[in-house]
Amino acid sequence: MKKMVIVLTLVMLIAGLVLALSYSAFQPRIAANQAQALQESLAALFQGSGKLTFTKIPIDQPIIYVGKTADGKTIGYAVRVSGSGYGGEIQMLVGVSTDLKKISGMQVVENVETPGLGGRITEDWFRKQFEGLNPDKQIDYVKNVKPDPAKNQIEAITGSTISTRAVTTALSKTLQQALPAILKADGASGNSK
């Protein structure tokens, strides 16, 4: 009995020590990877704008970044969006123009949707549809007809209404929360500090 307790305790202690050491060894690199992935996603939202730096607005929800060029000019805002898709959580980044009147881009950061069906939300044609839409209005999807951007419509992915709907609902909902937050935090339109 005593031997069981001693051996078990020893094994646990050694395992714990090994894991703690491994963690300190790997964690800097893991954190750097995550930071880089985020930077790449943010930059992809505002392509062609040169080198940008992103700073997080100091609020808890939603997570919003202010994008500024090298000379301090605000190029736009990036909002982190999370939604419940068909297969699991869909994580996105949506870009909003400085005057808060247009969506400048949409990136899917993570998804577990069905490849070839819901997974097509990552495709260029689907994401491009969001560019130019009004972030202040509900985004709707249509099927089998041509979408009307003036009515904030996009075309759904054939056979993947659930994934499409998850994207549009999550985007609309989070943007509705994000816009007032941006106004409050950053003083809004045409910020050129």
Add this chain to the structure above:
Amino acid sequence: MAGTSIVSEFTKGFGRENPTFVQVLGMCPTLAVTTSVANGLGMGLATLFVLFFSVLITVIIKKIVPDGVRMAVYTVVIATFVTIADMFLRAYVPPISKALGPYVPLIVVNCIILGRIEAFATRNTAGRSLVDALGMGAGFTASLIILGAIREILGSGKLLGFQLLGSGFHPLLVMVLPAGAFLTLGLLMAIFNAVKDRDSFVVVEGR
């Protein structure tokens, strides 16, 4: 088993005791991550790493581990190496880590590992146990690669990311879905075992 050559201890993981097609162990990751060769290879190598080092620790400590805490001790050893493997992938190969997702931590419950420890490593010499671990791990990896190759080519027209089949080929989407995994695995298992047992088939004269 006395009399089995060292080479045979290694090759049995590929042939007569193949973990996937003969022992039918580790089915969960096998079905889930073989959507491409790269994913299958990543999972196979991660499992091989965990299997080898878990067996290594096992042969070192097996004499001092009391029977009553055997399972707990070996599970902790396995879990430690799985965590290390997971952290390594996230640090140095993030795309593979992302593709394999939750299945890397799930290597802990892959029956192959505890299976080899219980059935072999605790009852055989250190040398044989390590060779057994290498053979099983390599055999598992080979099985995943074969499965991954079939599903990737038929399901997306690509192999290792390179477009193999031309634009005239319409990918069979089912191959990258669970149904395709089961179908491919079942067919491969049938073929594998038919070839393996070909000498033991008895032809019965019909009337």
